[in-house]
Amino acid sequence: MPHEHATAPWDRIEELLEEGDRERLVAFAEELGVRETARALSRLEPEDRDRVLTLLPPEDAAEFIEEIPEEQAADLLGHLPTNKAAEILNEVDSNEAADVLGELDTDQAHEIIASMGLEEAEDARLLVGYEDDVAGGLMITEYLAYPETATVQEVIWDLQINAEKYREYSVQYIYVTSNGKRLEGVLQLRDLLFRPATVCIADIMIAQPVCVRDDATLEALDELFEEEAFMGVPVTDAGGRLLGIIKRADVQEGLAERADDAYLKSQGIVGGEELRSMPTLLRSRRRLSWLSVNIVLNIVAASIIAMYQETLAAAIALAVFLPMISDMSGCSGNQAVAVSIRELSLGLVKPFEIAHVWIKEFSVGVLNGVVLGALIGGVAYLWKGNPYLGLVVGGALAVNTMIAVSIGGTIPLVLKRLKVDPALASGPMLTTVTDISGFFIVLTLATQLLPRLA
Amino acid sequence: MPHEHATAPWDRIEELLEEGDRERLVAFAEELGVRETARALSRLEPEDRDRVLTLLPPEDAAEFIEEIPEEQAADLLGHLPTNKAAEILNEVDSNEAADVLGELDTDQAHEIIASMGLEEAEDARLLVGYEDDVAGGLMITEYLAYPETATVQEVIWDLQINAEKYREYSVQYIYVTSNGKRLEGVLQLRDLLFRPATVCIADIMIAQPVCVRDDATLEALDELFEEEAFMGVPVTDAGGRLLGIIKRADVQEGLAERADDAYLKSQGIVGGEELRSMPTLLRSRRRLSWLSVNIVLNIVAASIIAMYQETLAAAIALAVFLPMISDMSGCSGNQAVAVSIRELSLGLVKPFEIAHVWIKEFSVGVLNGVVLGALIGGVAYLWKGNPYLGLVVGGALAVNTMIAVSIGGTIPLVLKRLKVDPALASGPMLTTVTDISGFFIVLTLATQLLPRLA
Numbered sequence: 001m002p003h004e005h006a007t008a009p010w011d012r013i014e015e016l017l018e019e020g021d022r023e024r025l026v027a028f029a030e031e032l033g034v035r036e037t038a039r040a041l042s043r044l045e046p047e048d049r050d051r052v053l054t055l056l057p058p059e060d061a062a063e064f065i066e067e068i069p070e071e072q073a074a075d076l077l078g079h080l081p082t083n084k085a086a087e088i089l090n091e092v093d094s095n096e097a098a099d100v101l102g103e104l105d106t107d108q109a110h111e112i113i114a115s116m117g118l119e120e121a122e123d124a125r126l127l128v129g130y131e132d133d134v135a136g137g138l139m140i141t142e143y144l145a146y147p148e149t150a151t152v153q154e155v156i157w158d159l160q161i162n163a164e165k166y167r168e169y170s171v172q173y174i175y176v177t178s179n180g181k182r183l184e185g186v187l188q189l190r191d192l193l194f195r196p197a198t199v200c201i202a203d204i205m206i207a208q209p210v211c212v213r214d215d216a217t218l219e220a221l222d223e224l225f226e227e228e229a230f231m232g233v234p235v236t237d238a239g240g241r242l243l244g245i246i247k248r249a250d251v252q253e254g255l256a257e258r259a260d261d262a263y264l265k266s267q268g269i270v271g272g273e274e275l276r277s278m279p280t281l282l283r284s285r286r287r288l289s290w291l292s293v294n295i296v297l298n299i300v301a302a303s304i305i306a307m308y309q310e311t312l313a314a315a316i317a318l319a320v321f322l323p324m325i326s327d328m329s330g331c332s333g334n335q336a337v338a339v340s341i342r343e344l345s346l347g348l349v350k351p352f353e354i355a356h357v358w359i360k361e362f363s364v365g366v367l368n369g370v371v372l373g374a375l376i377g378g379v380a381y382l383w384k385g386n387p388y389l390g391l392v393v394g395g396a397l398a399v400n401t402m403i404a405v406s407i408g409g410t411i412p413l414v415l416k417r418l419k420v421d422p423a424l425a426s427g428p429m430l431t432t433v434t435d436i437s438g439f440f441i442v443l444t445l446a447t448q449l450l451p452r453l454a
Numbered sequence: 455m456p457h458e459h460a461t462a463p464w465d466r467i468e469e470l471l472e473e474g475d476r477e478r479l480v481a482f483a484e485e486l487g488v489r490e491t492a493r494a495l496s497r498l499e500p501e502d503r504d505r506v507l508t509l510l511p512p513e514d515a516a517e518f519i520e521e522i523p524e525e526q527a528a529d530l531l532g533h534l535p536t537n538k539a540a541e542i543l544n545e546v547d548s549n550e551a552a553d554v555l556g557e558l559d560t561d562q563a564h565e566i567i568a569s570m571g572l573e574e575a576e577d578a579r580l581l582v583g584y585e586d587d588v589a590g591g592l593m594i595t596e597y598l599a600y601p602e603t604a605t606v607q608e609v610i611w612d613l614q615i616n617a618e619k620y621r622e623y624s625v626q627y628i629y630v631t632s633n634g635k636r637l638e639g640v641l642q643l644r645d646l647l648f649r650p651a652t653v654c655i656a657d658i659m660i661a662q663p664v665c666v667r668d669d670a671t672l673e674a675l676d677e678l679f680e681e682e683a684f685m686g687v688p689v690t691d692a693g694g695r696l697l698g699i700i701k702r703a704d705v706q707e708g709l710a711e712r713a714d715d716a717y718l719k720s721q722g723i724v725g726g727e728e729l730r731s732m733p734t735l736l737r738s739r740r741r742l743s744w745l746s747v748n749i750v751l752n753i754v755a756a757s758i759i760a761m762y763q764e765t766l767a768a769a770i771a772l773a774v775f776l777p778m779i780s781d782m783s784g785c786s787g788n789q790a791v792a793v794s795i796r797e798l799s800l801g802l803v804k805p806f807e808i809a810h811v812w813i814k815e816f817s818v819g820v821l822n823g824v825v826l827g828a829l830i831g832g833v834a835y836l837w838k839g840n841p842y843l844g845l846v847v848g849g850a851l852a853v854n855t856m857i858a859v860s861i862g863g864t865i866p867l868v869l870k871r872l873k874v875d876p877a878l879a880s881g882p883m884l885t886t887v888t889d890i891s892g893f894f895i896v897l898t899l900a901t902q903l904l905p906r907l908a
Contacts, residue, residue: 034681035677035680038801039801039802039803043810067680069800172626189644190643193647223487223488223489226488226489248703249685249706252703252707252709252710253706253709255710256707256710256713259716259717260796262713262717263713263716263795264792266717266721267720267788267791267792268785268789268792269789269792269793269796274793275793275797276802276803276815280817280818281821283818284818284821284822284825287786287789287822288821288822291782291822291826292826292829294782294785295826295829295830298777298778298781298782299830299833301778302777302778303774305774305777309770309771309774312773313767313770316763316766316767316773317760319759319763319770319776320757320759320760320763322773322776322777323755323756323759323777324752324753324755326781327752327780327781327784328749330781331745331748332741334721335721335722335741335744335745338723339729342723342728343730346492347489347490347492347493348492348493348496349493356497357730360734361730363734364734364738367738368741368742371738371742371746372745372749375746375749379753435777
């Protein structure tokens with residue numbers, strides 16, 4: 001818990017940096033806690049951030065790196081000298097280190113890995129090869145494994161000798177391997193307790209334990225942990241060799257990250273997570289990459305309006321309702337997108353079940369279209385006293401709501417089948433199509449009824 | 455893993471229901487696995503769903519209820535006879551049972567609790583009193599606790615006798631309590647191993663263990679698990695009495711749920727999670743509750759356009775750009791909203807740091823506004839060959855982008871201070887304000903320059 005300070009913590013850190021008082025800086029960071037220190041660092045100038053990280057002992061810096069967002073960690077480490085970054089990453093959990101390295105550009109990542117400890121570098125090379133959302137990318141390489149020929153006594157000796165190191169290992173299983181690290185079995189720590197010391201662990205292990213392949217998806221892992229009560233499961237390669245273990249909490253963390261990601265993408269933060277401590281130009285460029293696609297799509301949609309300028313000029317009241325039809329159709333469609341993305345991630349719907357989703361959406365679309373169309377049609381009618389204006393505006397919104405939920409519900413399934421990220425692409429595609437259809441419907445209807453509207 | 459079936463699994467379940475073959479139905483559900491069974495049930499008629507749940511043994515049904523979304527679980531159990539629902543919930547983990555009961559209406563929940571087993575009902579009553587996102591709502595009441603006077607031998611005996619029951623307990627700590635269940639200390643299972651059998655556990659426990667109050671927030675819990683390597687921590691009430699334990703994985707699950715929630719809310723799914731297996735009328739009503747607020751806000755914004763009909767009629771080309779300015783400003787603002795909501799949940803920004811956020815956003819807004827304004831202004835100029843049209847449209851979008859990111863960045867902080875859910879309210883408030891300001895800027899500018907536009 002942060003204490004109350006008269007000055008902001010980042011000002012205090014700057015003072016301590018100026019005084020060059022390393023000891024008090026370390027003590028202050030400890031007192032602040034990981035989260036407040038992260039917040040304070042994000043307010044410092046880049047060179048001051050680097051100095052703080054360089055002054056902290058590598059173990060303290062590592063603890064800090066493990067807990068802040070990957071993007072921020074990569075940003076911080078990327079600015080340090082290679083050997084300093086390597087020194088810190090040596091102390092970071094294998095999967096966290098790999099995630100951070102994955103955020104750096106490839107050359108820099110390889111330079112840092114080359115400066116890391118032998119064992120840590122090997123683990124890092126293995127793990128950075130995997131995507132973040134498969135078993136290989138989520139697993140840790142810190143686990144207990146012994147050859148099948150080991151005895152209970154030998155294992156207990158090793159556990160006692162290395163107690164300090166193993167204390168950090170959070171999964172309390174012992175894996176049994178044969179030559180070439182092939183996974184043969186598993187036992188729980190407590191299984192060692194009531195056994196004669198000379199028994200071979202191969203004789204008391206559970207053979208053919210539940211395990212996952214390194215390319216297992218987050219969905220498959222979630223499903224596995226739903227079915228089974230394990231705290232962790234071993235991960236193997238195609239040859240059955242033990243590569244690491246994956247913990248229940250890490251799968252949950254992966255799911256949380258994916259949900260965060262879906263939220264950020266749906267709001268147009270797409271080039272990776274943005275933090276306000278990043279340089280303004282980078283933030284601007286990343287946001288523009290998405291905005292500029294959107295502006296092109298908007299121009300395409302607006303060109304429909306351009307085609308009907310004469311109708312609009314003759315019945316200018318319609319111009320008031322065009323942004324409304326665009327926005328409301330988008331809202332209805334986005335609701336359907338959100339439900340589809342959620343059902344896809346829960347496994348309640350499969351990407352090929354387009355007809356099922358469409359029927360379910362269309363029935364809601366008819367109801368909501370009629371209600372919203374009647375509302376807006378009523379407003380238009382009351383405003384100008386012209387029932388035809390109400391009919392055109394209300395009718396168009398009603399029909400376009402049905403179109404919007406139909407597209408919104410099914411487009412995530414289609415994108416998933418095409419291996420395009422639905423959270424990313426559904427929104428812009430949906431609004432473009434519904435803008436085009438909405439403007440088209442309202443303006444062709446209006447052209448037909450023009451003598452009665454003008 | 456589901457096997458290949460010639461018929462859809464839900465058709466097969468219907469067949470088995472008709473045949474009344476309970477044994478094969480149970481076997482079939484087991485073969486399908488939790489997730490495929492959930493999917494199959496969501497495709498059945500409500501009365502068939504009830505029959506399947508009634509036919510499954512309560513332990514099997516409980517496993518199933520634990521793993522499907524709470525909303526779906528509540529929907530299923532809400533339709534069963536009270537005593538059948540209670541029988542199933544008796545077998546469900548305490549925190550999951552409480553979550554499901556929390557989704558039902560209060561009267562029905564209390565009826566079901568009254569039919570549950572004594573111990574389970576007591577736990578359920580305790581847990582349903584808490585919000586989902588505080589320690590009390592996230593904890594489980596299945597833990598190992600012994601009085602401080604117990605000896606190592608007594609604990610080991612109890613562990614051996616109840617091995618079957620405790621196997622389901624996933625946290626491997628033993629809590630030591632004094633009279634009145636006050637939490638006094640903790641020890642790990644392995645701490646029992648190398649101790650004389652007659653030693654009192656109070657003499658080997660770690661006294662004053664890390665613990666959290668029942669009202670600790672999800673953020674505070676996340677922070678605690680970031681700082682400490684524990685798999686679980688005990689939860690106490692104001693008097694220091696042990697109420698339950700909270701697991702690392704449950705905190706991660708809570709975070710995933712909150713992120714999902716933020717995503718769904720931002721897309722207009724606000725009345726609780728929607729699944730397409732729910733009745734059409736309920737889905738329609740829930741979506742409309744949000745859409746109807748939006749349509750009112752849209753009407754307010756559009757009334758600005760209505761005030762400038764003469765300007766619009768004289769320079770009809772502007773009507774093409776109004777929906778575009780509305781949409782693009784909304785997109786820019788939503789990006790800022792997403793970054794603020796993310797930084798708030800990471801603790802990188804505090805709700806009172808409005809000036810800091812505004813400066814960071816405004817600098818990006820100036821850059822993006824100029825780029826987007828130049829783009830759209832250029833298009834307008836090229837289209838009509840009128841530089842003033844480009845100036846009006848481009849200038850308005852540039853200024854409105856700066857306004858949009860300023861509002862988008864700061865509004866989540868303001869809402870958080872007002873204790874309004876930022877994920878829910880930021881979007882509609884943002885788009886209303888930016889629509890109004892966007893339409894106002896473009897149309898007042900146009901009115902000033904009308905002779906040169908027409």
